[in-house]
Amino acid sequence: MATRHSRSAARIMMAPAVILLLGWMLVPLTMTLWFSFRKFLPLRGGDLGWAGLENYVRFVSSSSFWPSVQATLTIVGGVLVVTVILGVLLALLLDQPMWGQGMVRVLVIAPFFVMPTVSALVWKNMFMDPVNGILAHIWKFFGATPVEWLSQASMQSIILIVSWQWLPFATLILLTAVQSLDREQLEAAEMDGAPSLKRFWFIILPHLSRAITVVILIQTIFLLSIFAEIFVTTQGSFGTKTLTYLIFQRVLESQNVGLGSAGGVYAIILANIVALFLMRIVGRSLDA
Amino acid sequence: MYLRNVLGAASALSLIALGSADAENLVIATVNNGDMVRMQGLTDDFTSKTGHTVEWVTLEENVLRQRVTTDISTKGGAFDIMTIGMYETPIWAKNGWLVALDDLSAGYDADDILPAMRGGLSYDGTLFAAPFYGESSMIMYRTDLMANAGLSMPDAPTWEFVADAARKMTDKDNDIYGICLRGKAGWGENMAFITATSNAFGARWFDENWAPQFDSDAWSTTLNFYLDLLGDAGPPGASTNGFNENLSLFQQGKCGMWIDATVAASFVTNPKDSTVADKVGFALAPDTGLGRRSNWLWAWALAIPAGTQKESAAREFIEWATSKEYIELVASKEGWANVPPGARTSLYENPNYKDIPFARMTLESILSADPLNPTVEPVPYVGVQFVAIPEFAGIATEVGQEFSAALAGQQTAAEALDKAQALTADAMEAAGY
């Protein structure tokens, strides 16, 4: 169908994007790989020579390594679960007839426009502060002891903050999917007396599966590298040190670029494992 | 046309003011502390005196540190002047990254800089960063609460007295906590405080052979004492409180005592921000009778990265910002209580400054800190609340996270110390000690 002419034209049209991204990937990647085999300590005079596999061994043998992988996966998983479940519910709600629908949508999507740094600062200082935070006031109002959010429930707090930011995104994608639902089929099911839970399970959810996959894919890409939320709130304490944050500590706080670069290579490997897993699912649903 | 005339006139004027010197535009990286923000507001004075203009990059402390360290170690040249601390100065100077500040003009009177500050900001006897303000740490306490508890604070209390007073002052039902201390993880946050405290308890980071000492009894005593005290008499969420959080708690009247930077004294006594401004007393940081007190020594200082094209203009700025005249300028605009403290001897001899309630205690605290002999037992390092080696910031932040987790009740003191010992040993080995 496609002529040879259009094929080569297509290739030319694709070239700029592919070349740019290839460069963006290869140049830093090569440099990271190079540094990861060097003893590179900026504060001790820079590149101090060949280090072999030492950086790689040291990075994984650190007691922080496995907990950081676990923390990364917990945050990604937690946020995905929260945003997908609440996103589906919200999308269904927003699809219902109501007064002021546009305004409600505006309220719901607003968090998406807030910079991660700002949202982390606001949550940390004005909501989760155990003395002056709104949540502490609410707890006290009901006679409960305020929760020390960022230390006692650090993981949950971070998941809450990140979910708040990403819920609008999930909701928007799911909402477009809900809106494209076949009304007649739904009404027919209602006529047949199918209870709403059944209708949800057998008609709505399968229809949304594709949108859910897309939400999972896109969010995972962003969530694997979240940084600002942790930097502003816990700085990696209380079990919230993700792999990205661990690398940050090695590169910038310990000023060990070689070690951090080795960590970067591990992070790429982890991301690719997650990606491979995801692409399998998404790739299939993209074909459908 | 009119605009061009005005501009022409303005530049002609500035040329006259300047004589022949070229007007430069300086880029200065600084931390967002109150004194620096005030300096930004006074930049016009510098510009009118020298013709040089200034662009500020004001960042939160952690961001600033990561930003300037990246830039200086890659010779990026993004900044003409950097605001750095006592920890960075000797390390960077050793690497040849800073311009020596040895031939400052006579009017500047470099000998007036407090010896402790001068020593901490020098490498091999040469000054590499000029102190904008210096600090030690001391006790700030509520005189009214102390009286209510039937106690009176001596000028130089022991930890035993402080702990007892803290427990007596605590009234959790009314949101009054006997003592507020740093708990937020970070080498410049909880570890600055805990390390300084450990000095009073006879602990040290390393022995003479650079072997980590977290398995010592002295460290165990220090950490347990700190955890017990904050557990009984500290505010909720202490494990996420740093300097700023505690400052705001104290200003709201929620702390009985607060042991922290001497510069905080001017904030807690400022009636504009503080609800307890007229009820604050000061005392030296506590000891345990072993010969060392729990106070630290720190300075925020201005340094010039080697290789800048604008060295002479940068020098002029540093001389302006850390001069006696600058102190007088601030005093004339904001009052003597708000001048940058702790840098110059002459300030403490100034009759106008002697009336400031916290002046004497600040000076005594600074004078009692000795970065060269910080601990009871001998150590191979320099620094009171830090160890001036490049690896320290990274190690101490991780150790701080373990201690912070212990404070939050997620592990015991013994577990935290075990981990601290292991990770310090590992990092020191990686660094080749």
Place this chain on the structure above:
Amino acid sequence: MARAVTSRRKALNTMIAWAVGLVIFFPILWTILTSFKSEAQAISDPPLFLFFDWTIENYGVVQDRSDYMRYLWNSVIIAGGSTLLGVVVAVPAAWSMAFVPSKRTKDILLWMLSTKMLPAVGVLYPIYLLFIELGLLDTRTGLVIVLMLINLPIIVWMLYTYFKEIPVDILEAARMDGATLRGEILHVLMPMAVPGIASTILLSLILAWNEAFWTLNLTAAKAGPLTAFIASYSSPEGLFFAKLSAASTMAIAPILILGWFSQKQLVRGLTFGAVK
């Protein structure tokens, strides 16, 4: 009868939806409210909701300390520039992927997305050195390029999914009529693709506006956008909630307003091919 039920149901929906919407929006609302309080009132116990002495002094203080317009202008240039450049590069790529698919199209698409997973911190030093070498440090050009590269995969993907929904028959018909490739794109494809491109631009603007790692670490005095502006308010000494709120409100207001005006576009457009 049926009508009464619907309208009662509508009222119930409205109530629930507004309640949920307000809860989600509350942190932003609270930030905006706090920005108009004095520092003392910002931490008053119990919290003051609407009845406090409204003041705009915080905005004055923030403006005095940092020149808001300069940061805003940098944000506009950087977010706008990177988005425009990204779309220019992405449209042809997405077009060819959608209309001349080959066996490798999907692989290329997924590979592009995977480049986003490289942890930024790990490559800070390499990129910083590169920027020094190329003289791009603290320039808007440098940030435009980096943010364009960061968002390019998302832009390509989004456009690809829109283009794929355009029926190929129309293109065939145009080709039959002797339309050139250029004409095909300009007169047939573009008009149909405009809504998709518009929402892609929106998303890219939002992502670029909010990017806080590279924009902070590669700038100094000249090119710093609003993320750098915020970094100087994050934890100064003393009471700072009100000033922080004012700075936060200033930093998010432009993009929030843009988002509100274009929410219809976003609601319709953000599909990523999720709708068949």
